[in-house]
Amino acid sequence: MAKYVYDFTEGNRNLKDLLGGKGANLAEMTNLGLPVPPGFTITTEACRYYLAEGKVPDGLGDEVDRHLEALERAMGRKLGQTDDPLLVSVRSGAKFSMPGMMETVLNIGLNDESVHGLAKQAGGNERFAWDSYRRLIQMFGKTVLGIDGEHFEGALEALKGDRQDTDLDAGELQGLVETFKGIVREQADMEFPADPREQMRLAVKAVFDSWNAPRAILYRRQERIPADLGTAVNIVAMVFGNCGNDSGTGVAFTRDPGSGQQGIYGDYLQNAQGEDVVAGIRNTMPLQDLERIDKRSYDELLEIMATLENHYRDLCDIEFTIERGKLWMLQTRVGKRTAAAAFCIATQLVDQGLITMDEAVTRVTGDQLAKLMFPRFDADADKRRIAKGMNASPGAAVGKAVFSSERAVELAGRGEDVILVRRETNPDDLSGMIAARGILTSRGGKTSHAAVVARGMGKTCVCGAEELEVSIEGKRFTAPGGVTVSEGDVLSIDGSTGEVFLGEVPVVDSPVVEYFEGKDVGDDDLVRAVDRLMRHADETRGLQVRANADTPEDAARARRFGAQGIGLCRTEHMFLGERRKLVEDLVLASGEEERQRALDALEPLQRADFEGIFRAMDGLPVTIRLIDPPLHEFLPDLTELSVRVALADAGAGEATDKDRELLAAVKRLHEQNPMLGLRGVRLGLVIPGLFAMQVRAIAQAARAVPGARPEIMIPLTVAVQELEAVREEAAAILAEAGVDALIGTMIETPRAALTAGQVAEAAQFFSFGTNDLTQMTWGFSRDDVEAAFFSRYLELGIFGVSPFETLDRDGVGRLVRIAADEGRAARPDLKLGICGEHGGDPDSVHFCHEAGLDYVSCSPFRIPVARLEAGRAALSQNDSDTR
Incomplete structure (x- = not known):
C-alpha cells in the first residue's frame, strides 16, 4: 500500500515533491539535531488523490492515527486530554513557497474542558489559555468553515477599543470565546466542534482544499508554479509564543533579503503567535532587540542561523518561537529575495567557498536581471516626502493611490498605474498586489505578508509606514503635517529607501543599465556582482x-x-x-x-x-x-478615403484626382x-x-x-x-x-x-x-x-x-x-x-x-x-x- 504519512525523522530536504517544502525542511532540521517540535507530514500524493477523487485515500486515517499516537507518546500527553492536553498545528506546505496563499490552523485540540488543562500547563496562566482558544475558533471559523474573517475581527476590535490584544485579560478573552462560538453558530449553522480529532480531520481537508482556492490559483499563475503538484499537510506539536513576555515569535533571515548584505535581519514580537508577525497586525521590533530581552535564546538562534546557511549554502528564511525561554524552530527554507540581493548573495557565496561560479549563475534569473534594469527615482529631482516606512522590496513605483484590491484591478485593467495602499495586506489582496505598480502599508515589517509576497513578485513595496493613518472606508490616508491623500491622488514610493512622496517623481536609468551602456558607475557592489555573473554566463x-x-x-x-x-x-x-x-x-x-x-x-x-x-x-x-x-500599412484607410470621395461626389466636400486614383488602388488591393x-x-x-x-x-x-x-x-x-x-x-x-x-x-x-x-x-x-x-x-x-x-x-x-x-x-x-x-x-x-x-x-x-x-x-x-x-x-x- 502507498505510504501517505512520514514522521519528521523519516524525511529530508530532497523529498520536497513528496513532503512539500515545509515538511522536507522540518525533517532536515530534525536530522541536524536542531530544536524542532515533533510532528509528521501527510504527503502531496494524499492531496492529489483527495482533489481528484473528492475523498481522502483509503488507509490515510489509520496512518494518521498511528503517527499521532507516536507523537502523543513522545510528548507525554494526548490530543484533547482535559488535564494536560497536547495541541497541534495543521499547516500547509507545497513544494514551492506560496506565502499566505494556503491555510494554517493553530491550537487544534482545545475545547471547553482542555482549555483549563492548558492554563494548568502554563502555571495557571488563564489569560494565555483563553487567548489560544479564541485564536483557534477564529482561525478554524475562517479557514475551515469559510466564515468571513471580518465577523471575528470586528468583534475583537469592538472589545479592544484603543487597547492592544495583549491588554485583554482572561475574563475578557473567555467572553470573546463565547462571542466567537456564537459567530460560528450563526454564520455556519453549526456548533464549533469540540472533538479534537474532528477538528484535526476538518483542518486537514481545509488545507487540501486551499490548494485550489482562488488566491492560490492566482499566485501559482503569477509565479508559474504547476497546478498539479498539490500541497502536503504538516501536523506539529504546538509550542507557544503567547505565554507572556518570556515568550514570543519571530522571522529571521541569515542575510538581508533586500540587499544581500550580511548581518542580522528579521522581526520579533513578544507574547505573540506566528500569525501576528506575518499578518502585520502588530508592529514588530528588530531581531537585534531579542539580545536584550533573552540573550540565551538570541545566541542560540544565531548559531542555528549560521548552521542552516552553511548547510543549505544559501540565504535561509527562518520562523521560530520562544516558549518560556526555550527556542523552537518552526520552519526554514531557502529565502525569497529581491533581484539585487540574488546577484549579490550568489557572488558572496562564491567568495565564501560555499558554491562555484557555475552554481552562482544558476542562482540568478533573467527575470531578476530585467528587474534590475528598471528605472529608479532621480536623486536630484524636487520631491515632497510625506512619510517613511521600511524598505521592504526595492524599486521606484509611481501611480494613483487606491485602497482596495478590486479598485487596483479595475484601474490597472484600464491601463492606469496604481499604488495599493492598505493598513496591512492579507492573502485576499493578491489580485490587487499583482495589478499594482507598488504596495504601501502602514503596518507590518520586512517579514509581513506584503513584504514577503512583494519581494517574491519583484514588486516595489514600502511597509510599516506608521506615520500614516489609513482609512480604507474613507479611501484616504493622512500623513504628518496635515497632508491628506485621497483615492486617485498620485504617489511615488521608493522601495529601496522606504520613502513615500506626494506626486510623480522623475525616474532615471538604473546603474545596471548604465553599466551595460559602458558608463562609469563607480564602485557599486551590485554592478560588480552583475558583471561577474554575466562574464561567466558568456563564457559558458x-x-x-x-x-x-x-x-x-x-x-x-x-x-x-x-x-x-x-x-x-x-x-x-x-x-x-x-x-x-x-x-x-x-x-x-x-x-x-x-x-x-x-x-x-x-x-x-x-x-x-x-x-x-x-x-x-x-x-x-x-x-x-x-x-x-x-500592403494596407502603406496605403490610406479604405473607409476614410471612401467617405472623402463620397462626400465630394455629393457636393459636401473636396477630393482630388489623386484621392480617386488612390481609392481605386486601395479597393483593388484591399x-x-x-x-x-x-x-x-x-x-x-x-x-x-x-x-x-x-x-x-x-x-x-x-x-x-x-x-x-x-x-x-x-x-x-x-x-x-x-x-x-x-x-x-x-x-x-x-x-x-x-x-x-x-x-x-x-x-x-x-x-x-x-x-x-x-x-x-x-x-x-x-x-x-x-x-x-x-x-x-x-x-x-x-x-x-x-x-x-x-x-x-x-x-x-x-x-x-x-x-x-x-x-x-x-x-x-x-x-x-x-x-x-x-x-x-x-x-x-x-x-x-x-x-x-x-x-x-x-x-x-x-x-x-x-x-x-x-x-x-x-x-x-x-x-x-x-x-x-x-x-x-x-x-x-x-x-x-x-x-
Whole structure:
C-alpha cells in the first residue's frame, strides 16, 4: 500500500515533491539535531488523490492515527486530554513557497474542558489559555468553515477599543470565546466542534482544499508554479509564543533579503503567535532587540542561523518561537529575495567557498536581471516626502493611490498605474498586489505578508509606514503635517529607501543599465556582482545572442548590451514617415517606367540605411529581412478615403484626382485578412524589381563598409519554389557586386516548418519568426484576441502563460524541432536562429538551447537577459548530462 504519512525523522530536504517544502525542511532540521517540535507530514500524493477523487485515500486515517499516537507518546500527553492536553498545528506546505496563499490552523485540540488543562500547563496562566482558544475558533471559523474573517475581527476590535490584544485579560478573552462560538453558530449553522480529532480531520481537508482556492490559483499563475503538484499537510506539536513576555515569535533571515548584505535581519514580537508577525497586525521590533530581552535564546538562534546557511549554502528564511525561554524552530527554507540581493548573495557565496561560479549563475534569473534594469527615482529631482516606512522590496513605483484590491484591478485593467495602499495586506489582496505598480502599508515589517509576497513578485513595496493613518472606508490616508491623500491622488514610493512622496517623481536609468551602456558607475557592489555573473554566463553559453534592430542607433545600443550581431533587421520599418509616399508611388505605379522611378528613389535611401547599420555592427553578422508588410500599412484607410470621395461626389466636400486614383488602388488591393494576404515573399514576386532593389542596396552598402557581413532573409516562405525564384535573382546581384552573403528564409508558417527538408535545399539559414508561427499554429491573431479572451483562458488553465510571451513547446516548439532536424538533415551546415520576441523570454531561450539553435535574437533591452539565460541553459544541460 502507498505510504501517505512520514514522521519528521523519516524525511529530508530532497523529498520536497513528496513532503512539500515545509515538511522536507522540518525533517532536515530534525536530522541536524536542531530544536524542532515533533510532528509528521501527510504527503502531496494524499492531496492529489483527495482533489481528484473528492475523498481522502483509503488507509490515510489509520496512518494518521498511528503517527499521532507516536507523537502523543513522545510528548507525554494526548490530543484533547482535559488535564494536560497536547495541541497541534495543521499547516500547509507545497513544494514551492506560496506565502499566505494556503491555510494554517493553530491550537487544534482545545475545547471547553482542555482549555483549563492548558492554563494548568502554563502555571495557571488563564489569560494565555483563553487567548489560544479564541485564536483557534477564529482561525478554524475562517479557514475551515469559510466564515468571513471580518465577523471575528470586528468583534475583537469592538472589545479592544484603543487597547492592544495583549491588554485583554482572561475574563475578557473567555467572553470573546463565547462571542466567537456564537459567530460560528450563526454564520455556519453549526456548533464549533469540540472533538479534537474532528477538528484535526476538518483542518486537514481545509488545507487540501486551499490548494485550489482562488488566491492560490492566482499566485501559482503569477509565479508559474504547476497546478498539479498539490500541497502536503504538516501536523506539529504546538509550542507557544503567547505565554507572556518570556515568550514570543519571530522571522529571521541569515542575510538581508533586500540587499544581500550580511548581518542580522528579521522581526520579533513578544507574547505573540506566528500569525501576528506575518499578518502585520502588530508592529514588530528588530531581531537585534531579542539580545536584550533573552540573550540565551538570541545566541542560540544565531548559531542555528549560521548552521542552516552553511548547510543549505544559501540565504535561509527562518520562523521560530520562544516558549518560556526555550527556542523552537518552526520552519526554514531557502529565502525569497529581491533581484539585487540574488546577484549579490550568489557572488558572496562564491567568495565564501560555499558554491562555484557555475552554481552562482544558476542562482540568478533573467527575470531578476530585467528587474534590475528598471528605472529608479532621480536623486536630484524636487520631491515632497510625506512619510517613511521600511524598505521592504526595492524599486521606484509611481501611480494613483487606491485602497482596495478590486479598485487596483479595475484601474490597472484600464491601463492606469496604481499604488495599493492598505493598513496591512492579507492573502485576499493578491489580485490587487499583482495589478499594482507598488504596495504601501502602514503596518507590518520586512517579514509581513506584503513584504514577503512583494519581494517574491519583484514588486516595489514600502511597509510599516506608521506615520500614516489609513482609512480604507474613507479611501484616504493622512500623513504628518496635515497632508491628506485621497483615492486617485498620485504617489511615488521608493522601495529601496522606504520613502513615500506626494506626486510623480522623475525616474532615471538604473546603474545596471548604465553599466551595460559602458558608463562609469563607480564602485557599486551590485554592478560588480552583475558583471561577474554575466562574464561567466558568456563564457559558458553555447547560444549566441543577436538583436532585433532596424536603425544604426538601435544597432549601436545592441552592441553595447552585448549583441553578437543582428538577427532581424526589418526593412519595412525603413519605409515609414516621409518615405511612405515613395512606397505609395510604387504600389500605384501604372507601368514599368513609373515603378522603376519609385524604386530608383528608394534605393539610395536603403543603401544609406544599411551602411549605417553595418558600421554600427563593425564586422558582426547582420540578417536583413526583405520587406514584409501587409500592403494596407502603406496605403490610406479604405473607409476614410471612401467617405472623402463620397462626400465630394455629393457636393459636401473636396477630393482630388489623386484621392480617386488612390481609392481605386486601395479597393483593388484591399484584403479581408491582410496578415495572410499579399506580403512577404509574395510581395517580392508580384511587384517586379522590389526585392532586387533591396538586394542591390545591401550589396552596395556592404562594399562600402569594410568587414560587413550581410545575411539576406526571404520572408514568409511557404513553398521552396518561392524561395528558389527570389534566391536566384538575389544570388546573381550579389555575384555581380562581388559580395558574399548568406541567403536564407524566415520560417513562420506551419507548412514551411513541415517541409523544412525541401526548403533547406535552397536556404543557407533558417530564422524562426515565432510571432507569426504562433498565430498560425494556434489560429488566432495576437492583435485581436489577447484582450478579448486570454485572461479567461488563463483562468481556465488552457494557458499557463500567453503563448506570445513564452514559446508553446508542445505545438510551436514541436514545429521548430521538426524544421531544425529536417533542415539540418538536408543541409548539415544550416544555421538556425529565432527572431520572434520569444528570443528574449527566459524559458524560450532554454528551449532554443535544447533544440540546438545557433542563436536567439531579441530587442536590444532584452539582450542581457538572453545572454544570462543562455548561460544558465548550458549549465542546466551540463548538470543533467552528468547525473
